[in-house]
Amino acid sequence: MSKNTIQKAAFAAKVRPMGEIGFPELLVILVIALLVFGGKRLPEVARGLGEAIREFQKALRGSEQRGEEKKTDPSGAGPQSPTG
Numbered sequence: 001m002s003k004n005t006i007q008k009a010a011f012a013a014k015v016r017p018m019g020e021i022g023f024p025e026l027l028v029i030l031v032i033a034l035l036v037f038g039g040k041r042l043p044e045v046a047r048g049l050g051e052a053i054r055e056f057q058k059a060l061r062g063s064e065q066r067g068e069e070k071k072t073d074p075s076g077a078g079p080q081s082p083t084g
Contacts, residue, residue: 037045
């Protein structure tokens with residue numbers, strides 16, 4: 001193998017796929033957030049973000065449960081047609 005091929009293979013092994021956030025990236029994001037929001041307001045922002053994520057997850061779980069209830073009718077009967 002040539003030296004160039006070995007260098008390319010070593011570089012490819014070090015590169016992470018897009019979308020992965022490692023410790024250095026997370027540290028940079030936290031420092032920027034600290035500079036933008038300040039030390040006093042940062043806990044409030046984090047708390048609000050956590051609450052928003054929890055509410056979003058609850059809504060997703062609720063819609064999944066409603067979808068399952070529609071698929072499986074507990075009475076076993078099919079759709080009722082109005083008779084009059």
